[in-house]
Amino acid sequence: MEFRYLGHSGLKISEVTYGNWLTHGSQLENDQARSCVRAALEAxxxxxxxxxxxxxxxAETVLGEALKDERRESLEIMTKVFGPIGPKGHNDLGLSRKHIMEAAHGxxxxxQTDYIDVYQAHRYDYETPLEETMQAFADLxxxxxxxxxxxSEWTVDQLRAAHGLARDLGFQLISNQPEYSMLWRVIEAEVVPASQELGISQVVWSPIAQGVLTGKYQPGEQPPEGSRATDEKGGANSIKRWMGEDVLTRVQQLKPVAAEAGLSMAALAVAWVLQNANVATAIIGASRPEQVHDNVQAAGVRLSPEILARIDEIxxxxxxxxxxRTLERSPKTREA
Incomplete structure (x- = not known):
């Protein structure tokens, strides 16, 4: 494993991050989830x-239980606040001071920790003054x-405004967590250049495009049993935008490229996002320990210009x- 600085800070994080969206507390039994966390630590x-x-x-509960016996100082734990939790009442979401403080303590x-290494605003809150949000973070x-x-998923204007307020309040805004993959590159034109200027790193999610870039979904065929595309708890809905014939056909053409690079399709996809110097880490998920071991092969890989050009061409x-498209990610109203 290799490590990168997160934003303009002294914090180093692993090039590959283990994330548990759509898995812990949902798709996986707790013992299976703990096995995946153990595989991540071993890697x-x-x-x-x-x-x-x-x-x-x-998901937080399962992760806390899985990590409770590890040396806390050797870990970097990141979590997020915004979305509706609990009974989903009128103050159970958003970035108000009330919700941020209550959510942080929860x-x-x-x-099972005394502190959060990186606390992230999961989306932008249009109904709370940004000053209120940033003051709450400053107090924490x-x-x-x-x-x-x-x-996470903030636009250039939102990043600039938040960065300025954070500076005035005496703390740093050091990361943005956007979706980023070979197929989804919406941050490249605006968010990345501005982030480089501001000292903000990208912590990217879905580098494998919900599993599509593994090549396991064949055009014209039913998804494999047990795959995310068959998960009715949320996985199938999240992946459906990538399941078109044209996308799946072109992804299959990446197989010889991955072979030339000496990587699996999944590791090629993770390695690809790590070629971007503004990306500090790529978040991977897993339903089996072997998927973790496969994905971490991307750490430290440098893809040649020829391979990158072939990926673009395909x-x-x-x-x-x-x-x-980033602007679409934050809801304009805060409704439970």
Whole structure:
């Protein structure tokens, strides 16, 4: 495993992060989830990402239990706040001071830790003044309950505004967590250049495009039994945008490229996002320990310009690059 600095800070995190969206507390039994966490630790992963909204707080609980016997100082635990949790009442979501403070204390209990390494605003809250949100984060930092602050799926304008407020309040905004993969490149035109200027790193999710870039989904065929595309608890809905014939056909053409690089299709996809210097880490998920061991083969890999060019040539017609797509990620109203 190799490590990178997160933003303009002294915090180093593993190039590959283990995340538990759509798995812990949902798709996987707890023993299976713990086996995946153990595989991540054995592979040298030290950074773990979750969110209170995942499985309505259960994902944090499972992760906290899996990590409770590890040396805390050797780990970087990241979680997020925004989405509706608990009974989903009128203050059970968003980035108000009330919700941030209550959510942070809940996450600390579930994760069985005294502090969160990186606390992230899961989405932008249009109904709460940004000043209120950033003041709440600043107070958590000063209290020692949060070490660093990040955001997820924020636009360039939102990043600039938050970065300025954080500076004025005496703390750093050091990360943004966007979707990023060979197929989804909407951050490249605007978010990445601005982030480089501001000292913000990308902590990218879905580098394998919900499993599509593994090549296991064949055009014209039914999805494999037990795969994410067959999961009715949320997985099937999240992956359906990538299940078109054109996308699946072009992904199959990446197999000889992966073979030339000496990587599995999954590891090639993870390695690809890590070629971007503004990416600090790629978040992987897993339903089996062997998937973790496969994905971490991407750490430290440097893909040749020729391989990168071939990937672009194969996928170009199906790549999403429109930076405006980031704006769609945050709900304009805060409704439970």
């Amino acid at each position: 040298g992963i030290t950074t773990f990402d979750t969110a209170d909204v995942y499985a309505n707080t259960q 996450s600390l209990k579930r994760l 930092v000063r209290a020692g309950k949060v070490l660093y602050v990040g955001v 996928l170009d017609p199906v790549i999403e690059r429109d930076p405006a």
